[in-house]
Amino acid sequence: DADVTQTPRNRITKTGKRIMLECSQTKGHDRMYWYRQDPGLGLRLIYYSFDVKDINKGEISDGYSVSRQAQAKFSLSLESAIPNQTALYFCATSDQAGIADTQYFGPGTRLTVL
Amino acid sequence: GEDVEQSLFLSVREGDSSVINCTYTDSSSTYLYWYKQEPGAGLQLLTYIFSNMDMKQDQRLTVLLNKKDKHLSLRIADTQTGDSAIYFCAESNESGGSYIPTFGRGTSLIVHP
Numbered sequence: 001d002a003d004v005t006q007t008p009r010n011r012i013t014k015t016g017k018r019i020m021l022e023c024s025q026t027k028g029h030d031r032m033y034w035y036r037q038d039p040g041l042g043l044r045l046i047y048y049s050f051d052v053k054d055i056n057k058g059e060i061s062d063g064y065s066v067s068r069q070a071q072a073k074f075s076l077s078l079e080s081a082i083p084n085q086t087a088l089y090f091c092a093t094s095d096q097a098g099i100a101d102t103q104y105f106g107p108g109t110r111l112t113v114l
Numbered sequence: 115g116e117d118v119e120q121s122l123f124l125s126v127r128e129g130d131s132s133v134i135n136c137t138y139t140d141s142s143s144t145y146l147y148w149y150k151q152e153p154g155a156g157l158q159l160l161t162y163i164f165s166n167m168d169m170k171q172d173q174r175l176t177v178l179l180n181k182k183d184k185h186l187s188l189r190i191a192d193t194q195t196g197d198s199a200i201y202f203c204a205e206s207n208e209s210g211g212s213y214i215p216t217f218g219r220g221t222s223l224i225v226h227p
Contacts, residue, residue, distance in 0.1 A: 042217045045214065100213050101213040101214060107156050108155070
C-alpha cells in the first residue's frame, strides 16, 4: 500500500468552483507539504505544516488554503478555481527526525480548471 | 532569477553514461539532492550529498559537488531504458529547524536503444 495517498487523482472543474484536494499518509511523519508542478517550471511550494497546529505559506500561496485535520491528513483547497491553477499537485511528507527533510511524495492530482 | 538551474532535456543511448548537471546560487546550501520522477508518479529521492562532501557513489550513481562553482552533477553509468524519467536537482539550507528543498525545473532524460 502507498505510504502517501492523494484523492482525487484527476479532477476537471469549472472556473469559480470550490475544490478540495486531500492527502493522507501512513508514514507517521509530522511534516506535510503541498507542491504544484507546471511543465518546465519544476515544483513550487504552496503551503507546509510541521504539526497539526502549524500552517505556513510557501512560495505561491495566493488563491489556496490548507487544513491539517490530523497528523496524517493535510488538505488543499481552491476557494474559487481559475484556469491558471491547472497543474499537477503533489503532497509530500518528511520526518523531523530524519535526514535533510527528505521528501516522500504522493502520486499527484492532475487538476484541470476550464 | 532561479535558485537552481538545470537543462531541460538530455538524450543518451542505452549503455552509455548520462551526466545531468545543475547549478545553484545559495552559497549556504547544506544539502543537495537528486530526485527522480517516473511518468505518472511523484518524485522519489535518488540520493543526496552533504555540502562538505565532494563525491558520493551509490551503485550506478555518482554525485559530484563543486562547492566553489556551485555545481552539482549526477552521473548514471550504463544507462538503461528504465532510467528514462525527469531528474530534479534540489538544494536546502537550515531555516527554523527544517531543510525544505528548493527544486530546479527538472531534466528529462530520454534513453534510446
